[in-house]
Amino acid sequence: MRVLHLGKYYAPERGGIERYTQDLAEWFAAGGDAVSVLVHQPPGRWRGARDTINGVELRRAGNIGELVYAPLSPGFPFALARALREFRPDVLHLHLPNPSCFAALASPAARRLPWVVHWHADVSPDSHDWRLRMAYRLYRPFERAVLKRAARIVATSQPYLDASLALAPWRAKVAVVPLGTGDRAETPPMSSLWPQPSGLRLLAVGRLSHYKGFETLIEALAQVPDATLLLVGSGECGVQLRAQAQARGLSDRIAFAGALDDASLAAAYAGADVFVLPSLDRSEAFGLVLLEAMQSGLPVVASAIEGSGVGSVVVDGGTGLLVRPADADALARALVQMRDAQARSELGSAGRARWRAQFTLARSAAAVRAIYLTLET
Helix, strand or coil: EEEEECCCCCCCCCHHHHHHHHHHHHHHHCCCCEEEEEEEEECCCCCCCEECCCCCCEEEEEECCECEEECCCHHHHHHHHHHHHHCCCEEEEECCCCCHHHHHHHCCHHHHCCCEEEEEECCCCCCCHHHHHHHHHHHHHHHHHHHHCCCCEECCHHHHHCCCCCCHHHHHHHECCCCCCCCCCCCCCCCCCCCCCEEEEEEECCCCCHHHHHHHHHHHHHHCCCEEEEEEEECCCCCHHHHHHHHHHCCCCEEECCCCHHHHHHHHCCCCCCCEEECCCCCCCCHHHHHHHCCCCCEEEEEECCCCCCCHCCCCCCCCEEECCCCHHHHHHHHCCCCCCHHHHHHHHHHHHHHHHHCCCHHHHHHHHHHHHHCCC
16 A cells, blocks of 8 residues: 655654654554655755655655744645655545645645545634634635545544534544554653652643643642642743743743653653643644553543543543643642542553553554545545
């Protein structure tokens, strides 16, 4: 089988979609399939590039910058045409949201192929960011055209599918395939990443964006004086979050780590006591980091977001605790409960067992392969 993926970014750029796309591509390549991935260079790199990583043919189109979180890549349609001509795929696998994928609509070569659309998240028409609301008016007709053209659509959880207005007209061709993460070697913990040597070590990982809810986490941390936080990630809210931490007198209890390499991030998971995902809304469609935490045997405290996949991953009281989004008091109470080492151990062990049973990469990728085999070429 020859599969061409269209995505936003790829390693070493990091994010849940990027991580899963890479893992999926490498799983298929390791199984003997021919896999190519077309993505963008990081913002500001105008020239395209080609590489092979772990058996995956990687093509990066030039990217002059970003506008409303979307890469600006005038060369992407030409890179797509070249990939189709040279690689000659059997299947086109589009990872949305990503406006560059719309180039496939204008390509006769692409339209001759069966499309699988991997629906990682809705673009919210009522986002807090007015630029995104305005852009979605232009984005939506193309999004609808891609969904209409798709042979199959993959949603990452049943709750997200049920709540998605964009997917509602196409439910008959949607399959639910949860994300998954692959096995990794045991990593020694690195407790020195936290700002203090003692206390309850909290870990949060994600882009420093409004919807991630890190403002709420900082407010909750102020109510749990024996806890320290390692916050991994970068983004547009970084300055604001650091200012909030300083204003609340928490600068000595929060380490802003920025982006970590894979080895350091694995050591952070190994060294943490609790993983926290305080996201505010359905922009957090699934939370791949939850699987990474559960795989590491960590108990999870996460937001109970209506219509999100978070609640399908975390079992409240079974593998972690779910709290109301944007409720710092409720989040603080849950963190206080995590002071109990025995409870943390039981929740973490149950989470790892749940990951092993339901959320491995092999299970997820095998379900995607089954979808490929139903396509008519």
